[in-house]
Amino acid sequence: xxxxxxxxxxxxxxxxxxxxxxxxxxxxxxxxxGELQQIDLEIFELALREIRQxxxxxxxxxxxxxxxxxxxxxxxVCGREWAFGDAPLADEERExxxxxPEIAHTYITCPGCKSxxxxxxxxxxxxxxxxxxx
Amino acid sequence: xxxxxxxxxxxxxxxxxxxxxxxxxxxxxxxxxGELQQIDLEIFELALREIRQxxxxxxxxxxxxxxxxxxxxxxxVCGREWAFGDAPLADEERExxxxxPEIAHTYITCPGCKSxxxxxxxxxxxxxxxxxxx
Amino acid sequence: MDPRPAIIGERFKxxxxxxxxxxxxxxxxxxxxxxxxxxxxxxxxxSVGLLDLDFCxxxxxxxxxxxxxxxxxxxxxxxPQVHGIKFLSIVYYAGDNPxxxxxxxxxxxxxxxxxxxxxxxxxxxxxxMPPGIGDAxxxxxxxxxxxxxxxxxxxxxxxxxxxxxxxxxxxxMSIPIIGVIENMKMAESSYVREQIRKIDVPFGGxxxxxxxxxxxxxxxxxxLETDFAQNLKQIVLSTPAFKPQDGG
Amino acid sequence: MDPRPAIIGERFKxxxxxxxxxxxxxxxxxxxxxxxxxxxxxxxxxSVGLLDLDFCxxxxxxxxxxxxxxxxxxxxxxxPQVHGIKFLSIVYYAGDNPxxxxxxxxxxxxxxxxxxxxxxxxxxxxxxMPPGIGDAxxxxxxxxxxxxxxxxxxxxxxxxxxxxxxxxxxxxMSIPIIGVIENMKMAESSYVREQIRKIDVPFGGxxxxxxxxxxxxxxxxxxLETDFAQNLKQIVLSTPAFKPQDGG
Ligand SMILES: Nc1ncnc2c1ncn2[C@@H]1O[C@H](COP(=O)(O)OP(=O)(O)O)[C@@H](O)[C@H]1O
Ligand SMILES: Nc1ncnc2c1ncn2[C@@H]1O[C@H](COP(=O)(O)OP(=O)(O)O)[C@@H](O)[C@H]1O
Ligand SMILES: [Mg+2]
Ligand SMILES: [Mg+2]
Ligand SMILES: [Mg+2]
Ligand SMILES: [Mg+2]
Ligand code: NI
Ligand code: NI
Ligand SMILES: [Zn+2]
Ligand SMILES: [Zn+2]
Numbered sequence: 001x002x003x004x005x006x007x008x009x010x011x012x013x014x015x016x017x018x019x020x021x022x023x024x025x026x027x028x029x030x031x032x033x034g035e036l037q038q039i040d041l042e043i044f045e046l047a048l049r050e051i052r053q054x055x056x057x058x059x060x061x062x063x064x065x066x067x068x069x070x071x072x073x074x075x076x077v078c079g080r081e082w083a084f085g086d087a088p089l090a091d092e093e094r095e096x097x098x099x100x101p102e103i104a105h106t107y108i109t110c111p112g113c114k115s116x117x118x119x120x121x122x123x124x125x126x127x128x129x130x131x132x133x134x
Numbered sequence: 135x136x137x138x139x140x141x142x143x144x145x146x147x148x149x150x151x152x153x154x155x156x157x158x159x160x161x162x163x164x165x166x167x168g169e170l171q172q173i174d175l176e177i178f179e180l181a182l183r184e185i186r187q188x189x190x191x192x193x194x195x196x197x198x199x200x201x202x203x204x205x206x207x208x209x210x211v212c213g214r215e216w217a218f219g220d221a222p223l224a225d226e227e228r229e230x231x232x233x234x235p236e237i238a239h240t241y242i243t244c245p246g247c248k249s250x251x252x253x254x255x256x257x258x259x260x261x262x263x264x265x266x267x268x
Numbered sequence: 269m270d271p272r273p274a275i276i277g278e279r280f281k282x283x284x285x286x287x288x289x290x291x292x293x294x295x296x297x298x299x300x301x302x303x304x305x306x307x308x309x310x311x312x313x314x315s316v317g318l319l320d321l322d323f324c325x326x327x328x329x330x331x332x333x334x335x336x337x338x339x340x341x342x343x344x345x346x347x348p349q350v351h352g353i354k355f356l357s358i359v360y361y362a363g364d365n366p367x368x369x370x371x372x373x374x375x376x377x378x379x380x381x382x383x384x385x386x387x388x389x390x391x392x393x394x395x396x397m398p399p400g401i402g403d404a405x406x407x408x409x410x411x412x413x414x415x416x417x418x419x420x421x422x423x424x425x426x427x428x429x430x431x432x433x434x435x436x437x438x439x440x441m442s443i444p445i446i447g448v449i450e451n452m453k454m455a456e457s458s459y460v461r462e463q464i465r466k467i468d469v470p471f472g473g474x475x476x477x478x479x480x481x482x483x484x485x486x487x488x489x490x491x492l493e494t495d496f497a498q499n500l501k502q503i504v505l506s507t508p509a510f511k512p513q514d515g516g
Numbered sequence: 517m518d519p520r521p522a523i524i525g526e527r528f529k530x531x532x533x534x535x536x537x538x539x540x541x542x543x544x545x546x547x548x549x550x551x552x553x554x555x556x557x558x559x560x561x562x563s564v565g566l567l568d569l570d571f572c573x574x575x576x577x578x579x580x581x582x583x584x585x586x587x588x589x590x591x592x593x594x595x596p597q598v599h600g601i602k603f604l605s606i607v608y609y610a611g612d613n614p615x616x617x618x619x620x621x622x623x624x625x626x627x628x629x630x631x632x633x634x635x636x637x638x639x640x641x642x643x644x645m646p647p648g649i650g651d652a653x654x655x656x657x658x659x660x661x662x663x664x665x666x667x668x669x670x671x672x673x674x675x676x677x678x679x680x681x682x683x684x685x686x687x688x689m690s691i692p693i694i695g696v697i698e699n700m701k702m703a704e705s706s707y708v709r710e711q712i713r714k715i716d717v718p719f720g721g722x723x724x725x726x727x728x729x730x731x732x733x734x735x736x737x738x739x740l741e742t743d744f745a746q747n748l749k750q751i752v753l754s755t756p757a758f759k760p761q762d763g764g
Contacts, residue, residue, distance in 0.1 A: 294542010
């Protein structure tokens with residue numbers, strides 16, 4: 001349930017944008033949900049809704065659209081790309097990556113050359129795609 | 135005249151590409167010359183030509199097109215963007231940045247907030263835009 | 269757009285003083301001082317948190333003998349309280365395993381922890397920094413508004429030269445410096461003190477080299493009884509910054 | 517496309533052995549050992565280079581007392597020879613000023629130096645590494661083919677725990693490890709030696725804590741006369757890796 005904290009980040013960011021851009025209302029937020037972080041989409045959506053509606057604000061009536069993004073990793077040594085879904089991981093390892101995606105470097109190595117020196121090409125975590133308002 | 139070393143890198147890279155892609159000849163190389171590194175374009179072009187023509191290879195007859203790219207820096211703290219050309223620098227400082235562009239963090243700070251925590255948005259140094267062959 | 273930075277201010281709003289323990293070099297006692305400082309402040313009755321941001325070489329858990337605890341999940345993560353200190357380290361997630369992280373990953377991990385950790389209200393949050401001025405330090409300065417630095421050096425020439433560079437950067441960025449502590453002192457000399465004063469940074473005090481310190485590593489109770497801790501406590505008691513009411 | 521990586525192999529092709537001096541923590545004597553090792557090998561008649569890759573806390577110039585020299589430009593940069601050692605450090609460009617670099621900048625700077633430096637032919641290139649496994653270490657492993665590691669620890673529990681992590685990573689990546697040196701030994705104990713052997717890494721030898729070492733910092737001649745250097749020389753003479761003909 002730490003997803004709540006990230007949902008708070010999304011709403012705070014939307015409010016910051018509204019203020020900075022001089023908007024009177026945020027109408028829609030589009031969010032990419034990177035697979036690596038393994039966020040529970042239902043919980044996240046619920047958290048977003050509760051935070052939005054907990055008090056009247058410029059974001060209360062916004063819609064939130066969540067889109068899953070598969071995680072792709074790429075080795076900096078041999079260039080190999082692979083899907084996070086393929087990585088053989090214990091439950092605790094998955095759980096650690098859930099809290100801190102960078103911990104992937106501790107539990108995953110390149111299937112080609114065994115290096116831990118890879119980058120997240122996409123699908124790391126929660127990312128705001130767009131914020132629309134008026 | 136250390137530009138020669140970077141020109142060697144361009145030619146080696148072209149030869150690697152030719153080999154990897156199974157080309158019989160490289161016909162054209164396009165290179166972005168980032169302002170930060172202050173490479174002398176004439177010297178660099180001369181070096182490229184001499185290295186290319188020093189022995190017969192798949193790259194000997196390639197044309198090289200150099201395009202200048204202005205350097206833009208962006209502060210990670212306050213978000214300000216500015217042009218490298220604006221930075222007040224002593225000659226030795228410029229010379230150090232010529233050899234090692236990252237040294238910019240030693241001699242330049244954000245004109246807005248004085249932070250050395252900025253990124254090179256573009257125009258760092260020598261970068262191969264495209265390599266064409268057949 | 270990254271959703272995390274916008275919530276970080278909220279996470280620190282009930283913390284009276286945020287103190288990063290830093291220095292130029294490694295091995296000068298930053299982690300030992302950060303850990304013991306947290307213990308001393310907690311012992312003095314303050315509510316204290318300790319955040320280990322040295323992801324490449326986390327050591328405060330080993331110094332304090334913290335093991336087998338884990339944060340709770342409650343609308344974020346809530347650090348467990350050990351020896352009266354709310355403690356957070358990457359070891360909760362990496363365990364005994366290495367974390368070979370590039371700067372970009374360190375930066376992302378720092379931002380993540382700052383965004384999801386709910387410290388609640390604290391008199392002091394002590395942050396143990398890695399050596400040098402890299403991603404963790406730059407993000408600390410950038411994202412933790414109101415952070416102050418306690419800077420460590422040793423009498424060694426190389427350590428002093430390097431710490432001088434850190435101090436210059438902090439001053440240029442107008443980050444408050446509580447003071448410089450000269451650690452592992454083996455002989456009488458006012459050289460470091462004078463050098464620090466010359467560059468107009470407050471000298472915080474000295475800590476003698478303590479041969480028996482290593483034997484207390486891993487045991488918080490014994491750590492507090494060392495000469496090292498006594499030296500540090502004197503510094504704490506005589507430094508105005510170590511009163512929470514003085515802070516923002 | 518980055519033009520630099522393709523030329524790096526060419527730059528190292530006439531170097532017989534490439535030895536990175538590394539360890540988990542800072543302050544364990546990596547720079548002191550890298551510098552003195554370069555001096556000893558040069559003194560033994562080998563042609564030696566020393567590359568300082570600790571951009572956040574460069575120290576080998578201060579240890580060897582190198583000042584007032586600068587690389588020549590000749591189709592690249594050619595490191596000046598000092599005390600018989602071809603020496604390259606970021607201080608040529610940063611001077612006494614701080615270099616607050618994020619990992620991405622460190623990586624770029626490492627690649628740049630590897631691509632433009634013409635070492636010529638050498639028996640040994642010694643590389644002084646920063647603490648931890650970050651950008652500089654990952655790029656060294658990635659770009660310097662044939663590099664071998666000399667790993668340093670101290671008897672301290674925290675140092676040993678951290679170095680164990682570095683060794684694990686190096687082994688997983690199949691990087692050759694010359695051995696582990698236990699530095700700053702103050703008391704007799706075979707603990708570190710046993711731990712190292714347990715994880716099946718060669719133990720390289722011990723170096724005693726040398727109270728007088730600090731006084732020789734900045735003076736290469738005196739450095740070679742210290743007990744520290746004598747200890748290290750014994751290790752060099754008894755370790756097969758320190759013969760250039762054994763290398764690739
Ligand atoms: N005053 C002191 N006397 C003796 N040993 C010390 C003292 N301060 C630190 N140490 C020892 O020095 C080593 C490095 O300390 P540490 O806190 O890990 O440094 P850093 O965090 O700066 O890398 C540890 O083994 C520690 O026990
Ligand atoms: N064997 C030794 N005896 C005494 N002092 C030592 C010894 N080895 C290193 N030192 C000292 O320890 C400090 C840290 O050494 P340094 O080589 O800079 O470490 P690192 O490069 O690992 O950070 C320096 O002040 C150095 O003089
Ligand atoms: Mg969970
Ligand atoms: Mg020049
Ligand atoms: Mg530490
Ligand atoms: Mg060092
Ligand atoms: Ni969760
Ligand atoms: Ni040049
Ligand atoms: Zn790989
Ligand atoms: Zn700025």
